[in-house]
Each structure stands twice: as C-alpha cells, then as structure tokens.
Amino acid sequence: MNLKTLKTYLFIGISIISLGFFQSCNDDKNDSPSRVQLKLVDEIGDYEEVNVVITDIQYNATDSEAGWQSFAPAEAYPIEVDLTELIAGNSLLLTDQLIPAGMMKQIRLVLGDGNTLKLEGDDTLIPLDTPSAMQSGLKLNLNTVLEGGFTYTFILDWVVSESIVESGITGKYNLKPVIKVNAEVNSGSVSGTVVETIEETETVMEGVTVEIYNAEAVKITDTMTDMDGNFLFQGLEAGTYTLKITREGYNEYSAETTVLVGEVTEAGTIVLTAVTP
8 A cells, every 4th residue: 555545545534533522522412401581571560469370381393293381480380570670781590501502592480370450659459450461471472593502582572561551341451462472682771860950960860760761763662760760671682772761850861872682881980950839
C-alpha cells in the first residue's frame, strides 16, 4: 500500500468517526428535555381585588400520544392569587419544569370555585361566576417548537379589564378570562420610575397608570406603578413603542422607546409636572 492510498483510507476513517460523533451529539441534544417556565402577570383593571383559583395547568404536545398532561406547580395546587398584585414587574411563577422536547401546541388553565371580586372603595367580596367551559380549561395557543436543552419562559398576561363582565339584569359578575401569551425568549421589556417634584424634591408616585403603544399608535397594554413608583412591561416584541401617561392635574407625558429582544430597556425617571392653574 503506497503512501497516497494510506492517506486516503485515513481521511475516510476520520470522516466516518467525525460523522458518528456529530450524530451522537445531535441525538443527545434531541433527547434532552426542554425547560418551561410559565409566569402570570396582570394588565390592570378598575378593581380593588380580583382573586382567582387555578386548580390545574396542562399542556398538549402534538407529537405525544399522552394527550393533555399536567405541569407540576411551582408551589402547590390550588394556586390562589389576587391578580391586582401582579403589576409593576411583579409576577407569579406558575411552573418551572423539564418536559420532553418537541412541539407544544397549547396550554390549558383549569379554574376552580371561589373566585371573587372586590370593587374599589368597598370591602365586600363579590362572587365571580365562572362558566363551566372555563372550569374545564381555558386553552391558550402556543404552537412553539421546544428544542432540547433550551429554556422557554412564557408570560401569561391576564387582561382583567376584559375578563370581568357585569350582568345588567342580575347584577352578578362573570369571570371570562382573556389572557395574552408572549414568549420571553422572543421579546424584551421596558422599565422606568414615575416621580413628581414637590418643593424641588422628587417624590415617587404610586398607582400611576402607564400605557404603551406600538408604532401604529395602537395601545398594546398598560400597567401601574408600585409603591416605589416603578413600572415594568414584559413580553414585548422588538420595535419602537410610545410610553404615555395621562393623569388628572398633570401634563400629559409621551416618549418613544425601543425594545430589543432579550433586553430590558430603561425608560429612566419620568417626571410628571403639575398643570399650572
């Protein structure tokens, strides 16, 4: 066997070993589970409290024959939460779990009994009637391919203002959840602080409604500042947005901000100025 032939065989042998190695790595990656986190946040409404009971959270994978399967909760079922507390960057971790990689088609929130509402200025807890369809599970479409070894965080934005319907005839309140789903892996956030100047001293403003609009001037969502004047928008697609604050007795605030995937854009300190009499 001459030297040229020996080099040829050696090259073929190394190529076969390399292909086998890379195939093995790919197989290991495909066999690795995906980590899924579900976080619940609230889009504000004019209520003192909105208390909901979640008895199960399930997912449906298209390539699985098991059908609907339950997530393990971060704490324990039932999950009882006052949605009005999930503002200004506060969120509730519903689950943090490793599941098989593949297509995740839908998730489903199953609601229990005991959902209640408290109106502003009234300490009375009002029962929220929950339709049987919601108790059997509110389906949310994800249609996301989960790759092995990656973490996927989904933000469930519960729109309280659209989720509570008052019956004009009976005077009862019905709970018909409206929830937006955003993948944090494909989104960014905007944070900031709202203050006012009193006697040349900046004072944080709690309970200020901050709205955010897209480039087409369509309102995306709103939130409210916490006790430290802070606010946070999560799960926003990359692009240019406009922050707006309209508060009685103060001049309207409006400013553009840019959202980048995987980053928190700092809007900084927003100073509201009082309307001059």
